[in-house]
Amino acid sequence: MRVFLTGASGFVGSFTVRALLGAGHRPRALVRDPERAAGVLRTIGVPVGDVELVTGDMRDAAAVTEALSGCDAAAAVGVTGTRRDLVEVNLAGTRNVVGGAVAQGLAPVIHVSTIAVFVPPSAPVITADAPLGRPRTAYGRSKLAAERYVRGLQDEGAPVTIIYPGGVCGPDQPHLDSLMEGLAAALGTLWPLPGGGVPVLDVRDLGEALARSVATRQGASRWLLGGHHLAWSRYADLCDALTGVRCRRVPVPGGVLLGLGAVLDAAKHVRPFGYPLTRDAAEFMVTLVPTDDRPILDALDLTLRPIEETVADSVRWLAESGHLNPRRAGRLVANEQPMPGLVQRTLGPLFQRISGASWFSRVGPKVVPPLDRALHRLTGGWLLLGQALVPSLVLTTTGAVSGRPRRAPLACLPEKDGGWLVVGSNFGRAKHPAWTGNLMKHPDAEVSYRGRTVPVTAHLLDDAERAEVWPGLVEVWPVYDRYVERTDRQLRIFRLTPR
DSSP: OOOOOOOTTTTTHHHHHHHHHHTTTTEEEEEOOOHHHHHHHHHHHGGGSSSSEOOTTTTHHHHHHHHHOOOSEEEEOOOOHHHTTTTHHHHHIIIIIIIIHTTTSOOOEEEEEGGGGOSSSSSSSSTOOOOOOOOOOOOHHHHHHHHHHHHHHHTTOOOOEEEOOOOOSSOSSSOOHHHHHHHHHHHHOOOEEEEEEEEEEEEEHHHHHHHHHTTTTOOEEEEOOEEEEEHHHEEEEEEHHHHHHHEEEOOHHHHHHHHHHHHHHHHHHHHOOOOOHHHHHHHHHHHOBBBOOOHHHHHHHHOOOOOOHHHHHHHHHHHHHHHSSSHHHHHGSSSOOOOOHHHHHHHHHHHHHHHHHHHHHHHHHHHHHHHHHHHHHHHTTTOOOOGGGGOEEEEEEOTTTTTEEEEEEEEEEEEETOEEEEOOHHHHHHHHHHHHHHHHHOOOOEEETEEEEEEEEEEEEOOOHHHHHHHHHHOOOOOHHHHHHSSSSSSSSEEEEEO
C-alpha cells in the first residue's frame, strides 16, 4: 500500500516509516526539511531511497491534498509548532491530514493521539471509552482539540482509527521529549518517587503497531496502547538492576511534587535551567494509571517487547549520545570503565601489594571473609571491605557435601548483560576454594550485589573463554596475575548469569 504520513523526521514517525517498509508498504512522508528527515531516517537504518519525501507543511491544505493524492492509507503521526501556536497548528494540521484523507476516500486513516487526553483519569484503568480529561499543557490541549475533531469524523462514519500511546521511550530520539529527558535527569541528578506511575511504551513497538494498523480494516475504532505501567519505585529499581548503579532517590508525596513543579515553573521564568520537572509533568507523574491495551494487542496480534529491553536500550543510548554521564549507565555502556576514585588512587597500589604477598595468603582467608560477611549482614548487603577498590559481591552456593547454603564474599567483574565473572583465586593458595566445587556440583546459586539479590546459574569457562575475559579481570584486580604465578593450579573462572 502507498501510505501517506506526517512526522517522519520525528521520533515516532521515523520508526513508523521503518516498520512500514518492513511490512512491504511504500511510505510517502510530508516533511518540511527533507535533508533533516533523511538524516533522522538514516540514523535508524532506513534506506532513504525507498521513502518518498515530499516537501510541505501540514498546515498547508493545498500541499497536503496534493501529497495525499494516489495514496491508499494515511497516518497522522507528529505535531509541529511553538508553544504559542501549538493548539492551532495541531488542530489545523489534523483537519488537513485526517480530514483530507477521509475526503479523498483513503482507508484506514490512523490518528495518533495520546493518553494525555484522559488526564486526570477518572478510573483505576484508562479505557478507550473513558471520559476525556482536562489537560493543562499546551500539547495536551492541542491533542484534545484534535481529538474532538477526529471523533466527530468517526461519528459521521469515517474509517478513522485513533491510537492513544503512553510515554514513548527508546533509542535514537532526534530531540529529547519529557519522558526521556526526565529519565536522564532522574539517573543523573535525583529521582523523585511520588505515588502513581508511568506507562512506558517502546518506540519500536509503537511503530510496528501503526504499521499493522494500516493493514487492519477496523472501521472507526479507538485503541489504547500505554505499554508497561511501572510504579516510580519499580522504574528506579529496574534502572538500578540494569546499570548496576544505584540512582539517588527521594520519596516525595504527590502534593509536595505538584507544589515543587509549580515552584520550578516560577523559577524558570526568572532564570531558565534544564531540570524537566514542571507542574504539568508532576500531575502526570502523580495521577497516571494503567491502560487497557488488550484490544489493540489482540487485534494486531502484537506482543510488546520486555520492559527491560526498552529501558536498557534507552539508558544506553542516553549515555552514548551524551545526554547522560556514562558512569550513571554503568555496565550498559560497552567498554565503559569508571574513573578510579580517591580511595582507589591512593590506597589501591598499597592494598594490591599486600594482597599479592605470600604471607597474606595465610592471613587473608582467616580475616577477610568473616569481616566481609559481618559487614554485608549489618549493612543489608550494601558494603564489603574491598568494595572501594574492586567490584564485589556475596555468592551463596549449595554445599557440595553438606547441601547447606554457603556464602563467599568475592571480587567480581560485572558484565554489561547483567551477569558477573568471578575467579576462584583463593588468595593464590594451592587448593581451589570450596565455593568453586559447590558451583560445579550445584550451578544454581544466588548473588547479593549492591543491596539486591539475584538468582544466577554458574558456567565454568573453557580455555577460549578464559583467554577472552582474562584482560578485563586483570584490569579490575591486577593481583590475579600474581596468584597465577604463585600456584600450579589453573584458577577457575565462572560466569554468573541471572536466571
